[in-house]
Amino acid sequence: MVTSLFAKLGLPGYEVNGKQPKHFGVIGDFDTPEDLLRAIRTARAAGYTKMEAYSPFPVHGVDEALGEPRSPLGKIVMVCGLTGLALAVALQWWTGAVDYKLVIAGKPLFAVEPSVPIMFELSVLLAAFAAVLGMFHLNRLPTYYHSFFNYSRSAGASNDRFLLAVEAADPRFNADQVKNFLDSCGSRHTELVEA
Amino acid sequence: MADLAIDPRTELNPPLVKGAEGYGDVTDQISVITEQKPPKQWYMAMGVALPLLGLLGICLTYLVSTGIGVWGNNNPVGWGWDITNFVWWIGIGHAGTLISAILFLFRQRWRTSINRAAEAMTLFAVACAAIYPLFHTGRPWRAAYWLFPIPNEYLHIWQNFRSPLMWDVFAVSTYGTVSALFWFVGLIPDLATLRDRAKSPVRRYIFGILSLGWRGSASQWRHYELAYLILAGISTPLVLSVHSIVSFDFATSVLPGWHTTIFPPYFVAGAVFSGFAMVLTLLVLVRWVYSLQNLITIKHLENMCKVMLATGTIVGFAYGTEFFIAWYSANQYERFTFMNRAFGPYAWAYWTMLLCNVVSPQFFWFKKIRTSIPAMFVLSIFINIGMWFERFVIIATSLHRDFLPASWGYFRPTWVDIGTFVGTIGLFLTLFLLFIRFLPAIAVSEVKGVLHHQISTEKGGH
Incomplete structure (x- = not known):
């Protein structure tokens, strides 16, 4: 259909x-x-x-x-990986510095340094899904x-x-x-x- | 003359696939394992694994219905066996990703015979690891709201993303997900092989669905190979990040014995060390039960021993560095923690760790031991034990005597602690046994690629 x-x-x-x-x-x-x-x-x-x-x-x-x-799979993966990166920044900034401000141990509400691990992980996660689902799409799987x-x-x-x-x-x-x-x-x- | 001359090429690089005349032999040998009734050793192993799995069920039910007080964790040792086991299992998983991703990028052809089983082991190890933090929350059905940023009406708060425990949630869940994707992508062509061989309609139907209609066409392989390369490329930093982030759980605290910058590389090396030991323990048995000596050759096993020698030596060096820095820092708490580790109430655990992790891999300097299957099997078990003790030593000895002597204590596991740990071994073995029973334990299409390389090299090409 x-x-x-x-x-x-x-x-x-x-x-x-x-x-x-x-x-x-x-x-x-x-x-x-x-x-x-x-x-x-x-x-x-x-x-x-x-x-x-x-x-x-x-x-x-x-x-x-x-x-x-x-x-063309590399381009798809690149775009999705960067989306994951942006998502991680937005998530950590919005939850921590906008929606639920809570000072813990006098640390800033949002900073790049403690955000790096999750920025990395979400980039990898979305890139991996893009690699697999992108490959499925290009190969028309499942057929x-x-x-x-x-x-x-x-x-x-x-x-x-x-x-x-x-x-x-x-x-x-x-x-x-x-x-x-x-x-x-x-x-x-x-x-x-x-x- | 011909029998006197030794081809220097084969002398240095013994063939990775032996006794297979053609590609069809590889298909047959690996597929038949999943098509026949399993050997009696398989049933015997299941007979051990299933009762242990039952024990896990009992322990977890008891824990949830009673409370996490049934574990031995208490002040001052708030992290006991649960986190020890969590780190141990996660570490074991690392060998699978190292073999599938890093060795792939380094074009190590010997990885093809062992990567499938090692990747499966990764998945099952991560599943075992996930049980501990999940059940440590006491209410695992609510854990998703605590661990993941899911908007909900019951907490009205967000997680603290500045905490390494949150980083850990993301690292481990990403690692589990990416490993599963990588594993499945690798399986697709082999599932198609099983589909095409299937005699019964049910089998053909199941493998037909699972293989997604894979045809092995050149245009499919083109996207497939790039997807595989990309997954290997992103899994490489991922696997290094996971145990680094696990080590941040400790390293970012202010506790002497945990608060050190050496942790990330030291944890990663230890993870690979323990993971290879587990792969070796399992593969020696699988190879023997299913007579896979021609595909998992002594050369594969020897290479794994060499990786253990290298990573084990790094781990030993890290132990030494830790001690040196504790002394060199001139911080009395730091010095006390390390002296207490080696000569305090947990000295038995410390010296067990040292014996298993530092002394036992050194035997792999000798080729005779590296190529002796009983020797490497016994040593790999020692390493598994040693790496468990390493995590226990780091956690328990640092926590049990902190800054204030009035709060000192001694951790003792309860039967539930022990039962849960032994139970996850049961879960791991059950999953692994089901895997070798129903799925190709060796990557069929990749081994054929290596065989093709071998055939064309023998012909004098390339």
């Missing part, structure tokens, strides 16, 4: 095409990270652009090979249905296989050609996957 609402608002990342494609794409299954990388590079050279790799652990070089931009799982060997991606999907959204997509192409790159099992 939220997705369809977002689609109506036209927010980036939530666009829904007028006609739903019948297929998700073609997925190939490779033995090693090196084979996967080689396949991605060959596919890029052949002109494919809408691709996704799946692996049981992050394979270095895949992002560059796929041409993925840098993750309990995804066309990728229609691939008969999708479980390999969490075990010992390295998968490469050429998606149907690719302008050069042609199921038979892509199948042949992935087979020629060394895929052990290539399959056209339903959307």
